[in-house]
Amino acid sequence: MREDYSDNGDAWSHFPHEHARSRAYRWGEDGIAGLSDNHQRLCFGLSLWNGEDPILKERLFGVTGHQGNHGEDVKELYYYLDSTPTHSYMKFLYKYPQRRFPYEDLVQENQRRDRNCDEYEILDTDAFEDDRYWDVFLEVGLAILRCFPPANAPPQYAKDEEDPDSVYIRITAYNRGPDPATLHIIPQLWFPNTWSWPLEKPPMPSLSGSVKGPDETRCISVQHPDLGKTHLYCLPSPPPVGPTTDFEVDPTFDVVQPALLFTENNTNFARLYGGQNETMFVKDAFHDHIIPFHRPPESASEPETFFAPRIRSRTASLFAHERPDLPEEGPCTPFPLGANFVNPELKGTKSAAHYTFRDVPGQGGCAVVRLKLTANKLGKDISLEDEIAFDDAVEERRQEADEFYEALVKGAPMSDDLRQIMRQALGGMLWTKQFYRFIQKEWLEGDPAQPPPPPNRRFIRNKVRVRTRLVDRPKSFPRNGSTCTSRMFCRCRIS
């Protein structure tokens, strides 16, 4: 769903990709292989960095309606591989180049072509040449706790062993290139911004970081007025392994512990418009923290404070026509030497676990990240300490998905390949369910704590007056004009 603040319905120019990482969304969030609850109160998304890109890869890139010669189009390689109707098992694949992602090239070449030419796609660039890319799989399993009884005791299972609010997340990245390469895997957990719009601040949710247990497991604790309390445990990862069959880990290498990062999910007005920021830490902080060349140039003379009013050279816009070597007056992110972009107190409304896997071997070397979102305490949940239990749980969910799809086509005269196509097609439909927050009154009238919308908004496209809230309904948005088939299985709740 695109965010539209314009007065002429031209949302693309008003919310381009280069704003998306710095500007808080009003109507709905996005993310690669993103997960959320059905009211979109808490969001999870995958982000990656190959060490070359000017920004983190945290949302899919594409050309807008004006840039593409055939209209808007995503220029990425991503695959919805599998999903069950209840999302008890899901699998997603994203292919990430090890070279710098050709953002500018894709936009410029597509703008240059007229509508009679073919579109310029990511595979027309040299981004994936020599197989220098990562296959990043993300698997999700809803929890069914497995309790390992003490030896010699009859098996006993906890009464609440079926727990839909615990989510296993396993991210596996394979280096398909010929040489060792470094990959940063940065899973993010954040709250949609619900507090910057009304005059009176609603009760604030909060995230906080801690280190727990004998394994020094990094934990992000979630406190939300409606959702209650839960945790995202970021398990220590084994060091990257070579492409052997058994993925034996060399015990001389240390485990990879993530660095927890915290900021606020607030717009960076200073970077976008040269304005004042609501808070010290803002939405695009992880880009600045992780990527040195994303930061604005440091002042050689005197250290500045965050809210320094001085006008100086603009942060180079990456995708527009501006050239970074031509300084122009305008917005910037003033930045003191040695300052923190992220909150050192490990508190905020947007968080990330920054895993760095150095020199993952080529030709299929592998790095893995295991995360679990659960309200359970460490020590009460075996899968938080035992990776075998964790992997077994995900594997069981996969087998249950096999069972479901086999039963669906039982007796049908279909080849195995067609069954696989059907399963992946249905999985794709289920993956594209989307939460749709649209409160028309607020959209037309604007938010009290924000500048009023342009008067024309009432008369374009939404010439509709209704007194309703169409919220809280995850819908499936099919791609490429196909028909939604997911209603075969899902009856989304209306609340």
Add this chain to the structure above:
Amino acid sequence: MTSCNASFIIGDEPITKSSSLHMASVAKKVQNKIFGRSTTPTPDDPQQERPDLGLPPLTIEIPGASAASTHPRRSDPLSARDQPRSAQPIPSYRERLAKKLGADYNGVERYRLEQDDKREKHWKRWGPYLSDRQWVNTPPFPYILALMHRAGYCARRLF
């Protein structure tokens, strides 16, 4: 098939016309080719099953998913030292549920869907409800109308 006037070939038959009748027959042939005839299958006689297009049946080569892939693990997690496992392997959730439900068992996922329908457990609370890209992805405006229609608003009265 972006343009109806383009000349393209399905089977051995070049098609240059754009008549809907013709298109429908082509679609039927493709459907037959992929799925076999729509009549009841007779596994005894597969030759009769195939539509006679004078072509070998369509084959699709899809690399199979690797079964039970392994993932690297830490070499010596503390838990493995501290908590000796019981000798008996625990049966999987599927096996346990099948035993519990007996003849009513028709799959774990079906069981979860029933639980969710009856609102005993909210299995669909967590899901992929996030957009891939919020900044450029939009449903057409009629979709919003359709949503409103489903919510009980009449499209004629809206304007």
